[in-house]
Amino acid sequence: METLVVLIPLLLLAGSAISGILALAKTRGHEVPDRAISWIACTGPVLAFLFTVLIFNNMGEGQVLVAGYDWILAGGAWIKAGFAVDHLTMVMLMVVTGVGSLIHVYSTGYMKGDGGYARYFCYLNLFMFFMLVLVMANSLLLLFVGWEGVGLCSYLLIGFWWADEAKARAGMKAFLVNRIGDAGFLLGMLAIYKTAGTLNFQDLRTFVAGNPEAFLQGSGFFGVSLATASCLLLFLGATGKSAQIPLYVWLPDAMAGPTPVSALIHAATMVTAGVYMIGRMNFLYALSPTSMIVVSLVGALTAFFAGTIAMTQFDIKKVLAYSTVSQLGYMFIAAGLGAVSVAVFHLVAHAFFKACLFLGSGSVIHAMDGEQDMRKMGGLQRKMPITFITMAVSALAMAGIPPLAGFFSKDEILWKAFSSELGHGWFLWLLGIAAAFCTAVYMGRLIFMTFFGSCRADEKTRAHIHESPKSMTGVLAVLGVGAAVIGFLNVPHFLGGHAAFSHYVDSALMAAGEEPLAAETGSVAVELSLALLSVMVAFAGLMLAWRWWVKDPSLPATYVDRYPEVYELVHDKYRVDEFYQGAIVEPLENVADGTLYKAIDRKGVDGAVNGMARAFRWLGARLASAETGNVRTYVAVMIAGILLVMLSLLT
Amino acid sequence: MTWEDTKSLMPLLGPFLAALAILVVGGRKERGPNPLLPLLALAGFGWTLVGVGCLWPLEGAHDAFAGGLRLDGLGLVVALLVSLGGAACTLLSVDYLKRRGRNLPEFYVLVLFSALGMMVMGMSTNWLSLLLGLETMSLALYVLCGFLRDETRSVESSIKYFLTGSFASGLFLFGMGLLYGGTGSFEFRDLGGAMLDAQSQPLIVVGVGFLLAGFLFKIGAAPLHMWLPDVYEGAPTPITGFMATGVKVAAFAAVIRVLSEIYQHEHVGLRDVLWWIALITMIVGNVAALAQTSVKRMLAYSSIAHAGYLTIALVVMRGAVGENGAIDFSGSLAARAILYYLLAYLVANMGAFGVLSYLEKQGGKGLAYEDLAGLGFKHRFLGLVLSVFALSLAGIPGTAGFVGKFLVFGSAVDAGVGTADSSFVLLAVLGILNSLVGLYYYLRVLIQLYAKPLAEDASTRGAPLVGMGTGLVIVASFIGTLWWGFGADFLNLGFGVEPAMRMMQGALATLR
DSSP states (O other): OHHHHHHHHHHHHHHHHHHHHHHHHTTOOOOHHHHHHHHHHHHHHHHHHHHHHHHHOOOTTTEEEEEEEEEETTTEEEEEEEEEEHHHHHHHHHHHHHHHHHHHHHOOOOOOOTHHHHHHHHHHHHHHHHHHHHHHBHHHHHHHHHHHHHHHHHHHHHHHHHTTTTHHHHHHHHHHHHHHHHHHHHHHHHHHHHHHSSSSSHHHHHHHHHHHHHHSSSSSTTTTTTHHHHHHHHHOOOHHHOOTSSSSSSSGGGGGGGGHHHHHIIISSSSHHHHHHHHHHHHTTTTOOHHHHHHHHHHHHHHHHHHEEEETTHHHHHHHHHHHHHHHHHHHHHHHTOHHHHHHHHHHHHHHHHHHHHHHHHHHHHHTTOOOBBGGGOTTTTTSSSHHHHHHHHHHHHTTTSSHHHHHHHHHHHHHHHHHHSSHHHHHHHHHHHHHHHHHHHHHHHHHHSSOOOOSSSSHHHHHHHOOHHHHHHHHHHHHHHHHGGGGGGOOOGOOOOOOOHHHHHHHOOOTTTTOOOOOOOOOHHHHHHHHHHHHHHHHHHHHHIIIIIIIITTTHHHHHSSSSHHHHHTGGHHHHHHHIIIHHHHHHHHHHTTTHHHIHHHHHHHHHHHHHHTTTHHHHEEEETTTHHHHHHHHHHHHHHHHHHHHHOO | OOOOHHHHHHHHHHHHHHHHHHHHHHHOTTTTTTHHHHHHHHHHHHHHHHHHHHHHSSSEEEEEEETEEEESHHHHHHHHHHHHHHHHHHHHHHHHHHHTTOOHHHHHHHHHHHHHHHHHHHHBBHHHHHHEEEEEEHHHHHHHTTTEEEEEEEEHHHHHHHHHHHHHHHHHHHHHHHHHHHHOOBBBBHHHGGGGGGGGOHHHHHHHHHHHHHHHHTTTTTTTTTTTHHOOOOOOOOHHHIIIIHHHHHHHHOOOOOOHTTSOOHHHHHHHHHHHHHHHHHHHHHHHHOOOOOOHHHHHHHHHHHHHHHHHHHHOOOOOOOOOOOETTOHHHHHHHHHHHHHHHHHHHHHHHHHHHOBBGGGGGOOGGGGGGHHHHHHHHHHHHHHHHHHHHOOOSSHHHHHHHHHHHHHHHHHHSSOOOOOHHHHHHHHHHHHHHHHHHHHHHHHHHHHHHOOOOOOHTTTOOOHHHHHHHHHHHHHHHHHHHOOOOOTTOOHHHHHHHHHHHHHHHTTO
């Protein structure tokens, strides 16, 4: 079993290496059939999935599989690099290898004929390798390695069509924004290490359970406790990777990459890493109510704002991108309430319906000859029946129509928010239900604009429209069925289910006899009526979308005309990008352009030193005969520096 | 001179004998240089490597020359790192000098002598042997910088280095003189006791100040860094790589020795001064590197930034109070972090300069960012390894550079958290922010390699294959960068993160 655990990521690494070599051979002029590359690239993920299932079947209740070796000696203790697989990791493994395999198969159809076919699969396999490292890591440090690795691959895959400047830039933006978060992550990690002397999850949990007071002491920054400081720093990392306020801006731009990449990395797996990390560190977050409040509030606000933005976008992938940001917000609401299993359940459900939607949109874009603007689509339902049905099912699932997956997962989150004992629960619930309304509207809008009405494409494109090949539609069908039925894994008690999924995950996160963190108050009757309410909200949203975009397509325009400022603001994504550009990027670029460099390194130092330099000119005059004036300046600066050192040493 | 002396000098003998041998069999003018000369030089470095391997692990320490040199763990690690760097430099130079038509025996002699000087610096325990090592190293490097004597920039580099370097040597001498006046001894270890009443003795404080300035010059820390970019840019590329790594190794080892004495009696002012120097050095190096258009010059500025990160570890270096009341630095996290960082920097930097030395064209051209455009697709392997080196220098996890940075910043946090003084933690935070800035210019390399279309330049088409020496260095650095970042010692070869960690730990065990 331990061997299998190690084999899972190694399979992907090997797949990546072989694809890389084939890509290399291809550029050298050797003939490599695409079929061979497809087989090699898909073998790794599929085998990894089979191994995962094998481990799942043979894993005992509460068992944790561990395999590792000594990595870094920090302080007196070794940090072990190794894998630990428990129930939470098991769920993530299922998602990563399962959805990952499907997307690999889909890609063989989608990327057919692309010049960089082998290179694409090399990156995609490498991405899965790092993602597996991330979810299987037994310590925060190794998790961080995976965390950085997936970021790197994401950057490579976004800029996949490398000749395109805009795409390369989007990749760069993603990477830089993420580094801001990573700085927080690194600092949080150092703080935790300093306090507990370990980064191993198992040891950390034992430590926290044994001496929570170590984390409750003041951190020396703004009077917050060490637990709060480190949790918030880690959360900053999560906002970067999982695209939450304030670092969400990179995700919509990241849609520049190939669509299967958007589905795998920017919907199903990588962006959920932040949720997984908070789930993993849940025992530490439990020590800091402040950080829990921040996490859930940021999640709720992101869910709502991203939801409103999604309603105004016309690029089909941008709509899905903002909807991903919004759905991730839901997961953070649950994670911030301590209901990790609920957050992870939404993660799993979301992986299915969002991957399906993305792949479906890829199928549409494929058929539309690269067109992504929904205003130029319409009436596709007869020409692309499978794409239409699977996407519609996923959209309904996401909108929260029972009994599809999204209903169970989202309703559970809203219920947790409503019933939580924390004072701000009602506010979270309010934002959540508002976001649910937005979800229904933009999902309805997407489906209606794309598949209903009359086709708005030009003649040439219209002739080109066709259903996608089997490798693509087959995957869509599997994902669509998943989106429909996966909710039954976790039917809540009030509907007569057993919440099996929650029990499975919770058993990994809690010691025996411990109760889930989010204590529930409220009765079955309230729970039932809230569920009814959210279903009604979802239907209302869909009805509105139907009215606006199918029945009377001129209606949206009248509303836009009536409130132009509001619409413009939302359509421009609240102008956050512009704000960042002006406040952060441009000043940085000025620095890079050398303004600051010149000021500090040449002019400023020169200027400041000139006075002193005059005093030492006699020395400079001797040097001047040997070389250019520059050396004179150098020595003058040296002397000034030495004087400063001396002065500060002597005073 | 006793048998013990000879034994402790074993690692030093390699470069020395090899240099002599090359001078003897150097070849005649009419026949050109003997093609076996680089092999002799490599044999010299190999001797040192074998010597280090035989002596490790060291029981206690051996003193030689009446205590002037001390062969201990730290000395061995310096010998190891320097000879790795020297061997890499030699291998790169074979191809490089041939292409430049300057393949002369003296080159290898000078490389060997400068390496010898670095090793002496790393082993010295009194001011005289330190000065001896420093001057041996520096004089050889002055000549090496100007070795491409037909190129203005190389000559300029040499003269600039010589002028400013002489000034720094003067600082050293002056500081040593003052310290001798203040303590009546040339030994490092007498400085510790003298620091006790240092406040009352301006002589000692000023002496320490001058010495510090000399060291700061050698490692390229602000405000004594201004010579560095010009010198690094003009020098032959393999030499630049060797200077950036070898000199840092030797100087930091010597600084660790000296500081472990000075810190015996806490002189707060010194830590404050180093704190500011670390900060300014990082900022100056990173900000200036942002603005560069040449990759070689960017690496020169980034070398300043790395000196800044390493200085953080000097600021926070802490010891435990030993049995006799003296402070023992053998367990210092920060000192260990410095050594690991130097190892990581050595492999990544030699690799990066190796790639550059291959790409460089006549007259030092071909090293602008634009010249790398699309190269990742033309030279796939070179693109890949250069990316890995850049990522390691930037400190991305999975590479040796990350482990080094983690240890340095970690040691600062470790020294700071839990104390009332938050300045150490603040310095770590500032360091991390700086490394974020640094990421920008390292990633520009990757962008050029992979995100820009290949410049249709006929001259890259007929580019020669990478020479064997260069190829060897690049591959070895590539493996080292990844293996010392993440590799486990599965086969018990003594290679990987864990053995290196244990080595750095052992290196400090016999520090004092």
